[in-house]
Amino acid sequence: MSDRFAERLLAWYDKHGRHDLPWHHNRNAYRVWVSEIMLQQTQVTTVIPYFLAFMERFPSVRELAGAPVDDVLGHWSGLGYYARARNLQKAAIRVVEDHGGEFPVDQEALEGLPGIGRSTAAAIIAQAHDKRAAILDGNVKRVLARYHAIPGWPGQTSTLTRLWQYAEAHTPDERVRDYTQAIMDLGAMVCTRSRPVCERCPLNEDCIAFRRGETHLYPGPKTKKEKPEKTTWMVILEDENGRIMLERRPPTGIWGGLWSLPELDPAYGPEELREACEQTLGLDCGEPDLISGFRHTFSHYHLHIQPARLPVAKGILIQDRPDRRWVHRDEALGLGLPAPIRTLLTRPGQTTLL
Known part of the structure; x- marks a missing residue:
């Protein structure tokens, strides 16, 4: 020794x-x-x-x-x-x-x-x-x-x-x-x-x-920097068959390669979410229900997540793509999901704000 x-x-x-x-x-x-x-x-x-x-x-x-x-x-x-x-x-x-x-x-x-x-x-x-x-x-x-x-x-x-x-x-x-x-x-x-x-x-x-x-x-601390705050809409889009839309994140960056909920620019107001879904995702949706939001902390910033649930209009032909998939919730839970998204999709008694 x-x-x-x-x-x-x-x-x-x-x-x-x-x-x-x-x-x-x-x-x-x-x-x-x-x-x-x-x-x-x-x-x-x-x-x-x-x-x-x-x-x-x-x-x-x-x-x-x-x-x-x-x-x-x-x-x-x-x-x-x-x-x-x-x-x-x-x-x-x-x-x-x-x-x-x-x-x-x-x-x-x-x-x-x-x-x-x-x-x-x-x-x-x-x-x-x-x-x-x-x-x-x-x-x-x-x-x-x-x-x-x-x-x-x-x-x-x-x-x-x-x-x-x-x-x-x-x-x-x-x-x-x-x-x-x-x-x-x-x-x-x-x-x-x-x-x-x-x-x-x-x-x-x-x-x-x-x-x-x-x-x-000891050990000496790392110089702390104030973490920036970011905000995003996350939309739970549900079609007439009870399926929700998931999008695959880019291979690098936060939650790289995982399946997550579609995100919308936080600049949109609640009353603009239907229009945002049509412009961004090409979907005709019903009125949104806002769900209690929460904050998730990453190593270098805080993310304020405001979820909203929107029904997709009946009869619309919705096609899967390599980076987009329509799945039932139980199938979604078998995929690679970020922990906050998994929690959001499984937590009981989601509180509607609108």
């Missing part, structure tokens, strides 16, 4: 760490990879049911590579950051086409796959193969920033470089699989973002931030 940091951490992990996570069973590079991608920006308790359902539907990289993209996005719906799901399938296709369906063990080759960065590649190598590779996810950054009192936001190049140096230095030559899980567990369970339980930490004896009483200062 490189130093007593790893030794003490592993001793703690043997007693207190998480040893029975779903991706620990039948462990291989595919299962580790999917779990690592899901765990980006998402907590373990949230990921577990998604991971289990995903593995049941896509038990191998070949199954994932050959699946319809709507199926993949449907099993990702609710996890957010949907570029992860699109890159997941792109990488699966590359693994099948370029590597014969077997994940490469080489770090550089793994980093060449869509959506796999340095830390994720290292996690696959360490977790799936028990080979030495240093990881640096959000939990690890927090542990190392406090232990060494590294100032600055981890997104800054100079701060990140120092964190990687320490991540490499502390990673042991043995029990790497356990070590990587241990340091992630420590960050998630003990060295938490707020109210860390320092008295239970196996590293507190040498932790500089703890000794100084300054754990709250």
